[in-house]
Amino acid sequence: MTINFFLDTFAGLPVVQWDEEVDPADPAAVAWRIDMEYDTPQRKLLAAFEHVLRRCGAAGPTALIFGSWGEPFEDPFPFDLLIRNTARLSGLRALFVGEMGSEQCEISWIVQDDYAPVLQAFPALERLWIRGAQKLALTPLRHESLRELVIQSGGLPTSVIQQILACDLPQLEHLELWLGVDNYGGDATVEDLAPLLSGRLFPTLTRLGLCNAEIVEQLATAVAAAPIVARLKALDLSYGVFGDAGAEALLAGQPLTHLDELRITTTSCPPRWRTGWSTSCRVSPSTSPTGRTSRGGAGTPSRRNDAARRRRQPGEPPGHPVHRRGPAVRAARARGLPVARRADRGPGPRAGHGGARRLARRER
């Protein structure tokens, strides 16, 4: 139902909270994270930001993560804070705005803004991560340095996707879009993604994620024949409600054995799927941290599974980790599909009616 995962590393750097009682040897070699409680006056955010700048020296931090900035469900992050300080942020290469959990703000409620001014103010920025898509925009531009663009949302509007696809990003290697669900604004169709899948855009793109997608099965069908796939090293369709039809479509399509990594999230993993892709397929346990797509307001997924995401090691045969995950089970349930219940899940869903589902005395 929700996302509650926080990064340990960002842009390859360990994350350090701005007020943590540690003194990194090289303050430019960590990712600084600033997170505010809600209702916090903006001056506290400014103070935290100043604190980080002072600790980092003339070039400022290399990587910055902003969690909640106070009332992210009301107002966007105050980008002016960054833009007016470009001179003190000359070293900034990675930025993540909105890394907060559902206890702080539902992902589908996080208010964002047009990122074009930020990208223009930071021509050397290489990585941009954004969580939340309320009022999100990216007025099309050319950016010479951006290598990684990740937008995590419970619903990514078609208008934003069209803007992204209209950008000129000659260095872009990694594009990850969480499409979400229609109910939360994720109204894109496969046709809207056609320019991307055709391979005509982003000449350096090798890692593509179309995640958390209600339409993942249509995506799988499209991807099975998409020209861009030939040049990808990693394809990520995780967190969608991926079922047999999606798997069949992928299996029936073009070869995927050149991929270092294929991520899907599914309720089952028949051996046939595995042999269809590789004999060394790994199945991650269903207890691994996960997320989901349908139902739920926050409507979203969660953390990646490191084991499944790991890259192939030298000498290891190509394999395609296939996830089997809990959330897809719940998602299927939410769609009314029959799903075997795990034995350790406790009593059934309904207390009010329908039999002895409550225990005489419950562990609380």
Add this chain to the structure above:
Amino acid sequence: MVRVDSPGENAEVDRLLRGASGPAEHGEIVGAAAAFRGLGRALARIRDGGGHQLQDTGDILLMTDKPRCHGFLREAGIPVPEALGPIGGYEALRASGWKRVFVKPAYGSSASGVMAVAFAGRRVTAVTSAELSGGRIYNNLRVRRYDDETSIRAVVDRLAVDGLHVERWYPKASLGDRVLDLRVVVIAGEPRHVVVRTSRTPMTNLHLGNARGDVAAVREAAGEKTWRAAMGTCASVAALFPRSLHIGVDLMFRVGWRDHAVAEVNAFGDLLPGVLVDGRDTYGAQVGAIVGGRAGVPCAI
């Protein structure tokens, strides 16, 4: 010695406590205020019957009265989320201007009727195990999200009949994409048995399909200083109830692990099956405390 336990799911005990003519429907949330008054009467009868009470009658009632218990803890300097004053219903809640709140029935337990409510502009969303059906309200073991104000208003207003306690939503820490809190059973003044309750919803109560987490992993994530402070808080809470052999403290760490707060104190919170400390479960530890006659603990015999 007299041990009082939760009425649990016993429909007849529940009916007697409420003083109602008939049993409630299965899972129905009804008559919480009447049940609380009935609990007071019943406990008084038990107390007057003599014997040694393992839990003080006044303590049980205080712990069960959420607004009063919250005020009592706050006055004593225990960290608790800020609470709104008495709230008559949904309109008053909305008018308070508080954006993210936990709405709890004033008298209740085990997440029964608890709602996590968030407002933003004209939007509102609520996560709860409560479900409105045919004008009645039920506990559902599946936690649901409501995004429509009409339903949320109806549930809040229905719960408000028996009194509400509203606190700021304390953003809980998470591990591995599950938010968590602790149930710490303090026996004879000492925090001993700890269960980590983890969830993908704001409701961590274990009967709602949630899972126990790894105590050692939480302790590591919190850091020794934060963990010790949290256990110290649990001990301080127990010290406020010196005539009760055990209390169950629900303790939350704030996201980022900087801070902690007490969500609830439970008079009947010692059901932690399979959790052993020094080979004893919560009941064994209580017997041990009684037999051992721990010095300075009035409840120990």
